[in-house]
Amino acid sequence: MKLQVSNLNAWYGPAHILFDLDLSVGEGEVVALLGRNGAGKSTTFKSLVGLLERRSGSIVYEGRELASRPTHEIARAGLGYVPEDRRIFTELTVEENLEVGRQPARPGAPVWTPEKLYALFPNLAAMRNRPGGRMSGGEQQMLTIARTLMGNPGLVLLDEPSEGLAPKIVEDMATAILAMKREGLSLLISEQNLHFARLISDRAVIIERGRVRFSGTIAELQANPEVKEAYLAV
Amino acid sequence: MDFLVVQFLTGLAGASSLFLVASGLSIIFGVTRIVNFAHGAFYMLGAYIAYTLTERWSGALGFWGGLIAAALAVAAIGALVEIVLLRRIYRAPELFQLLATFGVTLMVQDLSVLIWGPEDLVGRRAPGFRHSVDILGQSVPSYDLLLIALGPLVLGGLWLLFHKTRFGVLVRAATQDRDMVAALGVNQRWLFTGVFALGVFLAALGGALQLPRDAVSHTMDLRIIVEVFVVVVIGGLGSVGGAYLAALLVSELNAFGILVMPTISLVLVFLVMAVVLVVRPHGLFGKPEGPPRAAIGGLIRPWRPLSxxxxxxxxxxxxxxxxxxxxxxxxxxxxxxxxxxxxxxxxxxxxxxxxxxxxxxxxxxxxxxxxxxxxxxxxxxxxxxxxxxxxxxxxxxxxxxxxxxxxxxxxxxxxxxxxxxxxxxxxxxxxxxxxxxxxxxxxxxxxxxxxxxxxxxxxxxxxxxxxxxxxxxxxxxxxxxxxxxxxxxxxxxxxxxxxxxxxxxxxxxxxxxxxxxxxxxxxxxxxxxxxxxxxxxxxxxxxxxxxxxxxxxxxxxxxxxxxxxxxxxxxxxxxxxxxxxxxxxxxxxxxxxxxxRGIVGSLQALLPRLRRARASSIGAAALRPAE
Amino acid sequence: MSAPLLSVDHLSKSYGGVKAVQDVSFTLERGELLALIGPNGAGKSTCFNMLNGQVRPDFGRIRIEGRETTGLDPRRVWALGVGRTFQITATFGSMSVRENVQVGLLARHGALARMTGFAGRTLAAEADDLLALVGMRDAAERPSGELAYGDLKRLELAVALTNEPSLLLMDEPTAGMAPADRVELMRLAAEIARARRIGILFTEHDMDVVFEHADRIMVLDRGRIIAEGTPATVRRDPKVRAVYLGEGHLFGSEAAA
Missing domain, CATH: 1.10.3470 (ABC transporter involved in vitamin B12 uptake, BtuC)
Structure with missing residues (x-):
């Protein structure tokens, strides 16, 4: 297993949000983390990378326990995090944003250079010197992914990559994610959009109210309308 | 008219040191969110150490080398302060941060008296800049002209540092979103130490550069820090460009204020600051603060009147x-x-x-x-x-x-x-x-x-x-x-x-x-x-x-x-x-x-434990402190 | 027939060219629970903040019992009888539970400028009545800073009721709560609303909460209302299903999988 999370609990201030979460991502696998708004998807990601004050449980990445490590060490271990709200450095140019993400190459993980990333996201190549604050939502989404890839991670946590994007851009995003997968990256992707998730992932985990409700292959999920109805539909 | 030009140049020269100190304060605040009260103390230390070094080392190289070495030495002291003290209070309320750095200021004041004595010290004149230059029939110290040139040079140097080096790019990124920078694998601790040392270096250099202009005294720390606060309030905390403009403005106001209102020249600065604050509450180039940090006493037992x-x-x-x-x-x-x-x-x-x-x-x-x-x-x-x-x-x-x-x-x-x-x-x-x-x-x-x-x-x-x-x-x-x-x-x-x-x-x-x-x-x-x-x-x-x-x-x-x-x-x-x-x-x-928590606060925190221990004792009520 | 409690006409707001809310119109009656749902970024918060006076609309008008409130600041809107709870609880952490409510009551009586008298003793009975209403009477003396999150939410509800509102705006009332407490809190709010003939407009993520308590539901997507009606109607609406399940929302094909 690339990533094995067991018994993860997390709190936002006084509120207990995640309950005994178990999930795993295999080598080169793409896992979709599904659930409605507020189900706990973003909290799961933030808690994995140590951005919440309080968590408990075990996070084993490539055989190394990371649960007690600070955020920057988790990132350096190879866990790349792409936040839902993108968190682009708005005053920095595209090139500078990428520079912040740069880390040394890591054995066993694909190596990214700005040039390779510009090839993956052609839009970015045309605006290397544009400040992040003057980009559209779709362009910012590309940039935040590219910035994380500059750290040469082995696994990327991608939080709601299709949110708020126009259909055409969502299509580009799916293409880019599949390309990342072909490079050998493992991905954990949170999504609300089932259709999008189906296009890109091997397996799905559904959480609701901070607990895992379903875990299986995409085909199994497709064959299970009750689960979809209960946890994803209105 | 000629006199006004000279006065203007004097103001420009004064702006340089002020800018150095203020930009250091701004840079530190941008990343660490701490307003470093001790900044004036580091400015003063820069001047004192520069005095000692330039007295020992002879020649032009000794002089200029002494100024730089002094600033570097103070930057090292600053890094030490950051590691030993500030790392413990980054999450504390602002009041505690201001007070702790003020405590450092007080210590530096006495230490400098201990080391350099209570008398004002007059340092060497700058080699090659001892003379005056004739401008429009008035004489202007050539060292002032050097300082005037230095301001924009430092401004440019900082711009290059922040835009052309990895360290600078990381600092700018961290100024906006520290957590995201950490999530990208950057160790914030050393970034903070580095930024603090840089800010202190600028302050100390500002102090060292005053050596040929002014006597070194142990009151220069508070004098500069107040002016610097005025500068960053006008220019906007966190903005280096704002610090430069505001430093110019304040220096010129000081230079000309003496002509307009000789007895109370500072009032002019006050009026300008007041206008800026009303029009732009976060300064000329400042941004609104983020959400307020935890105030003091967020989670305390509700107060009650005396029984x-x-x-x-x-x-x-x-x-x-x-x-x-x-x-x-x-x-x-x-x-x-x-x-x-x-x-x-x-x-x-x-x-x-x-x-x-x-x-x-x-x-x-x-x-x-x-x-x-x-x-x-x-x-x-x-x-x-x-x-x-x-x-x-x-x-x-x-x-x-x-x-x-x-x-x-x-x-x-x-x-x-x-x-x-x-x-x-x-x-x-x-x-x-x-x-x-x-x-x-x-x-x-x-x-x-x-x-x-x-x-x-x-x-x-x-x-x-x-x-x-x-x-x-x-x-x-x-x-x-x-x-x-x-x-x-x-x-x-x-x-x-x-x-x-x-x-x-x-x-x-x-x-x-x-x-x-x-x-x-x-x-x-x-x-x-x-x-x-x-x-x-x-x-x-x-x-x-x-x-x-x-x-x-x-x-x-x-x-x-x-x-x-x-x-x-x-x-x-x-x-x-x-x-x-x-x-x-x-x-x-x-x-x-x-x-x-202080004396009474600690007693109160002890109280519930005391009361549990002596639950049956009537005397417990009498022990209760007066809150 | 008298004017509806809340009527909103053609409300619109843009941020830097992005239309956050477009042409939203609806009404709300006393005693009614109206839920506003939609995906992230659909414009719920913007809509809410306009009603509360925190954000000024670009276009459109808001009337409360026939009275125009468009463009009034939050303090004025409050004075007209609009209570509000926040997504992240906002209570006075240094005060006891009762004192939190007393501050609200003092504010309603316009008595907060007084510098004499012990505020902790004024309006205590009234405060306790409100606390009893939300089931917090027994916790009146406790420091609010040590309450569990669910209890803080109840306290906030009590504070929001201090000005005897006719309209209550609840922004994600159950966000951050333990799941079991969510339904409980909303049941309480619904009871109070019906008993006191208060109209409630709320945004919510938890579909169980929404479908159990809302009389009507409005679905917002990309700033527009795409569906409105009873829970049953909304549940069947194909456009709503598309937004939530993404079916047919994207490439118009179901080919992949």
């Missing part, structure tokens, strides 16, 4: 205090009177800090205005004693009403810096406006009338007024207005949603606190028989903060206990040492890091 038994206890204490003149001589009585005055002063500050959640770093301004108001009332207007006291209260309250109107527009560190700047402006006016205030010589011969002049009677008058004042402040805390004040502190969002306006409530509290501080100041004037500019000085403001902190910032009137202990300690201990600032500075740092 019947506790009131009796207080009455007994009051009676005991009233009996003091029967046993004590006049020296002890005068110390006792002074303690009472400071208890009232500290209690007035506590209303702002504890109930209001806003820390004034210039509360002495209203104490001093009260003192000057009483003195002027007694001397110039020949008012009787009670009317002179009232005159003092009126002047202090008026000052608080005007300054407070600006201050409550800001919050957090901006509020703290602005209150400090206003206090320093009041100090400058008292210092410079000799015809009215007597300047440095102060106003003398302010004695109470014969009936009140004996130490015992004056002690009783002070006791009555101070006790009434503290009781009134407590009553206000528990009145509906006090609840509104706390509501605004706890949650401005919720307060606004139920119709409570933050500014109005805080301004009212500011004025009330100013009024009580002014009463304390007026009494002080009559106790000492004189008034000096020191009565509005920064050290007195900091004394007030320390008293509140020592007593317990999470209590209603722990400051009274804090004032008692602090003044008693200073009388007993400080007189034993020549290095009182070193002791005080260390005391403040230890207090902030290890003992943030």
């Amino acid at each position: 019947g038994a506790e009131r009796l206890g207080m009455a007994a204490l009051f009676a005991a205090a009233a009996l003091l003149p029967l046993v004590a001589g006049s020296y002890v009585l005068s110390v006792g009177t002074e303690i009472l005055i400071f208890a009232l002063f500290a209690a007035s500050l506590q209303l702002l800090m504890s109930a209001g959640g806003i820390a004034s770093f210039g509360h002495a301004a209203y104490f001093g205005l009260g003192a000057y108001g009483a003195a002027l009332g007694a001397k110039s207007l020949a008012l009787p004693f009670p009317a002179a006291l009232a005159c003092g209260i009126a002047l202090g309250t008026l000052g608080a009403a005007i300054f407070g109107w600006f201050c409550v527009r800001l919050s957090g560190v901006y509020f703290a810096m602005l209150t400090l700047a206003f206090a320093q402006i009041a100090w400058s006016v008292a210092f410079q406006w000799t015809s009215v205030t007597g300047g440095d010589n102060g106003l003398l011969g302010i004695w109470p009338p014969a009936w009140a002049s004996s130490p015992a009677v004056f002690y009783w008058i002070t006791l009555a007024l101070a006790a009434a004042g503290v009781a009134a402040i407590r009553a206000i805390v528990f009145s509906p207005f006090g609840y509104a004040l706390r509501a605004v502190r706890d949650s401005a969002l919720r307060a606004e949603a139920i119709g409570i306006g933050r500014r109005g409530v805080q301004w009212t509290a500011f004025v009330i606190a100013g009024g009580f501080a002014a009463l304390a100041g007026a009494l002080f004037a009559f106790l000492k028989g004189s008034v000096f500019p020191d009565n509005l000085g920064i050290p007195l403001s900091v004394d007030g903060l320390v008293m509140v902190l020592l007593g317990g910032v999470e209590t209603v009137s722990g400051a009274v206990v804090g004032a008692l202990v602090y003044r008693a300690l200073s009388v007993v201990l400080m007189s034993q040492t020549d290095y009182s600032k070193l002791v005080l500075g260390l005391f403040i740092v230890v207090l902030v890091v290890a003992f943030p």
